[in-house]
Amino acid sequence: MRQTPFPTHTDSCAQPCESANNSRRVFMLAVVAGGTALAASRVAAQGAAKLEETDPQAVALGYKADASKVDAAKYPQHQATQMCNGCNFFQGKPSDAMAPCTLFAGKQVSGKGWCSAWAKKA
């Protein structure tokens, strides 16, 4: 017979299935703890430092917190409609003023920003 990680109650149980109840309790605690850790990581991401335009990686990618300030001569591919909040690497909602970016780990970028790695949100 195949064993499951959590004993199940069957009609053949003469006693209350305490072991099954304990397993379920542990499972539910793990689920709650996992959810709490996920929420905490989101809060930590939201509290991350803002990306400065002087950051070496930001300079290398021509990042500007205000997309209207992008050097058009250096980045002729930039279009006025391209902003971080419409980029595939932007981790927030389109309406978020700031959000983490996959390319700049541990930093938040401006929703109205832009860099040369911009890629239309899929």
Ligand code: SF4
């Ligand atoms: S990769 Fe996208 S979201 Fe990140 S800074 Fe560049 S344009 Fe903004």
